[in-house]
Amino acid sequence: MKRILAASLALLAVVALAALAGRTQTASATPQQSASLVGTGATFPFPLISKWIPAVDSALGIKVTYTGTGSGAGIAQITARTVDFGASDAPLSPDQLAACKGCVVIPWALAGMAIMYNVPGLSKRLVLDGPVLSNIYLGNITTWNDAAIRKLNPGVTLPSTKITPAYRSDGSGSTYAYTNYLSAVSPQWKSKVGSGTSVNFPAGTGARGSAGVAGIVRSTEGAIGYADAAYSIANKIPFALIKNRAGGNASPGVRGVSAALCEVPARVTNLDQLKIVDPSAKCGKKAYPISTFTYVIVPTSSGAKAATLRKFIYWAVTAGQKFGPPLYFVPLTKSVDAFVYREIKKIQS
């Protein structure tokens, strides 16, 4: 009995080893058969990238693997060159760019951030603006019937419920986009808190992921939170209209976000020109003031993968953009495209 057991165990071990050896053999053979790319980083563009993966495989035969590990991890891993491309919602800081040793940062998707709220019994969609949002998140405005909110919502009866601001506890591109906006509209926010993928929120409750923030908003009367527009719309959580500089009450849909692009110069030469938060009055009443680009980061010397990377990113910013609107991602405009093409050309072996 024992002998049979031992023999079968030995057999199992041999089979397992053989299978493992076979696996590694096929795994090492795959890249030679077809082009493959591995990327990691931001979770925000993940819904869009996961639509791209099967499409780019059938169109160009490029097999892309992408894991949503967060912008920080994307930057860290491309800096360490453990992946073929990284993705981040925040453009690299000068320090990070230097550390990455010859990386190009290419915008490849764009979307708006929705401000979700839970105030039952309102007769109309809530209207908010930059100063009010920053005062809510600074802890200066604490109840929904505050005079500043009432002024933005004439004819709406607001309850005296306490406001619970919710924010992302994990480092995230949503936080970057939102705090970037608050810094643009509020000098107090800029000096006290600043902008980044994770900041020191002076008031409110943190939660993990967009789902966590939405969870707090859903279960707490009087809560307010931010998430990408797609998330808020897909989960049917009411979102606020944001008063822009033109005085319009803008909605974070595809049209509102594209309108905010009006200030991007016809010929973009560097990333700083891609400023789209809080656009000036000339962008019109539809322009939604809280949106963000999301970026792909690639080393300029990418060795054997360079050609495949160029093909994939070119496809993503052209043919790939049509997958955006159903997910509330806004297609890139012509002015951005010219810049993107020039950056793609810098990817060389």
Add this chain to the structure above:
Amino acid sequence: MTTFEHAAPEVDSDLRRHGIRLGDLLFKGIAILASLGASVLLVLIAWQIFDLAWPAIQSFGLSFIWTEAWDPVKNQFGALIFIYGTVVTAGIALLIATPLSIAIALFLTEIAPRRVAAPIATMVELLAAIPSVVLGLWGILVFGPWVRDNLEPWIQATPLGALPVFSGDPSQSGIFVAALVLTIMIIPITSAICRELFIRVPQELTDGALALGSTRWEAIRGVMFAYAAPGIVAAVLLGLGRAFGEAIAVNQTIGNRNAIPTSWFEPGDSLGSKIASEYVGATSVEQASSILYLAAILMVISLVTNLLAQFIVVRFERARRAV
């Protein structure tokens, strides 16, 4: 005896015929390798964590431990907020869980009839089988709102409500909610160990106490508790270690604010929770290494708790033998 030792080489050379001996040898080798591997792993992990945290240790020094700051934008980092959150949540959890666990264990060993005790014991132990992320989710969606609407207002209505730690608005996520979730997580551990300890108290001892005229409670207090004391302390410390180290369930319920709140109803953060939420998204070397510094602190706290548990068990054991 000596003849046997002389015969040993002969036996060794004849290993093939004595298949069992070969097995023994193999087993011994594997056992030594495994235990050596585990100890080496501990040292390696500790070394790596400190190595990765080195940039922060170098720039912030030991004062990092008592600095109350966490601002990734301004690159100001300190651990006090999270040490406070960790110690207070685990402390509250321990304070509630210890008497409850002992009571559960006593009920199961002394009071409940065996037919009732067995299924209840299984149920309590199964509580530990709930994955912490599921427990945390329940904490966000069900337990937190309930605590906010019922338990916290009730506490504020009692004389306890006068304490500053129970002041302020009830909240569905905060230090207190996280502590209660931790309580639920450690009760099965401590109660299972306590039950095991009480079962092992020799029947003659309690019988003796009862025969000498002590009441059931006196027998429990004087004999069972005295006999099981080191084990109970170790069980409690084991629960404490669990509470210190828990990241996900705390992360989901503590509210994640970088501040030491006056009221326990308000959001704060703990070491494990901060590491879980921010490491992946860390964008600067300072931030990443500061998070690893937090990890090093957490590791030291956990190791010290464990060592303390072992030390206490040894001391009690020695004291008991002396008696």
